[in-house]
Amino acid sequence: MSKLPAPPADGFCAQAWEHTAGLQQAIVEHPFNTGLADGSLDREVFAFYIVQDARYLVGFAQALAAASTRADNAEDAAFLSGSANGALVEERRLHAGYVSEFGLTEAEIDGIGTSPSCLAYTSYLRACALTEPYPVLLAAILPCFWVYQHVGTTILESTGDLAEHPYRAWIQTYADDEFAAAVLTARELVDRVAASADDATRQRMLAAFTRATEYEWLFWNSAWTKEAWPTAEFLG
Numbered sequence: 001m002s003k004l005p006a007p008p009a010d011g012f013c014a015q016a017w018e019h020t021a022g023l024q025q026a027i028v029e030h031p032f033n034t035g036l037a038d039g040s041l042d043r044e045v046f047a048f049y050i051v052q053d054a055r056y057l058v059g060f061a062q063a064l065a066a067a068s069t070r071a072d073n074a075e076d077a078a079f080l081s082g083s084a085n086g087a088l089v090e091e092r093r094l095h096a097g098y099v100s101e102f103g104l105t106e107a108e109i110d111g112i113g114t115s116p117s118c119l120a121y122t123s124y125l126r127a128c129a130l131t132e133p134y135p136v137l138l139a140a141i142l143p144c145f146w147v148y149q150h151v152g153t154t155i156l157e158s159t160g161d162l163a164e165h166p167y168r169a170w171i172q173t174y175a176d177d178e179f180a181a182a183v184l185t186a187r188e189l190v191d192r193v194a195a196s197a198d199d200a201t202r203q204r205m206l207a208a209f210t211r212a213t214e215y216e217w218l219f220w221n222s223a224w225t226k227e228a229w230p231t232a233e234f235l236g
């Protein structure tokens with residue numbers, strides 16, 4: 001799948017992407033993602049990322065499920081709750097893969113703490129679900145879709161044939177046509193909701209989109225550094 005078409009120039013999504021363009025570039029150029037693209041990424045760093053991502057997917061699914069209860073029509077509710085289910089199906093798939101691909105036992109998995117950045121991102125999404133207006137919650141959810149589609153298709157452009165690529169399953173998931181269609185639906189939903197929001201709400205939407213995109217960067221960076229709690233040493 002190639003890159004998505006640009007969103008309508010007068011809408012929220014176009015404004016949000018332009019506002020975060022430097023950060024989007026930094027995400028694509030992060031050493032985690034350049035290593036994912038050329039296949040040089042350390043397997044252990046990737047395993048750390050996958051374990052944290054499974055934790056993230058549970059929190060993200062909760063935010064999507066909460067958003068679906070606030071939709072004002074069945075089509076949007078179905079999209080949001082279907083995406084929540086999709087995130088949980090993916091969590092189950094990753095979890096099953098821990099054992100087969102990375103040789104981790106259930107006890108080892110349970111012993112891996114949720115990283116500070118993973119907890120911060122999921123806590124932020126859950127907080128948006130509880131305390132922010134529906135349009136702001138949707139703006140916080142959107143980078144999860146859009147940033148991954150951007151990263152996946154940018155990596156695919158640079159790799160070409162994936163037959164021998166060690167991270168082909170990951171790249172295929174996020175450069176896939178079905179996923180691109182979901183990202184377009186998410187963008188259209190956010191543009192539509194933003195169009196009938198007042199200026200103050202639109203400002204908060206932009207802040208939420210930006211914050212969630214910052215958390216996307218933090219998430220990759222935390223895998224790259226195998227981020228741990230600096231306080232762990234005080235707890236024995």
Ligand SMILES: Cc1ncc(C[n+]2csc(CCO)c2C)c(N)n1
Nearest residue numbers: 053056083084086087144145148219
């Ligand atoms: C940190 C992080 N951010 C985004 C995604 C991508 N993602 C997760 S669930 C979903 C859509 C609903 O099924 C998408 C696009 C990820 N895996 N990890």
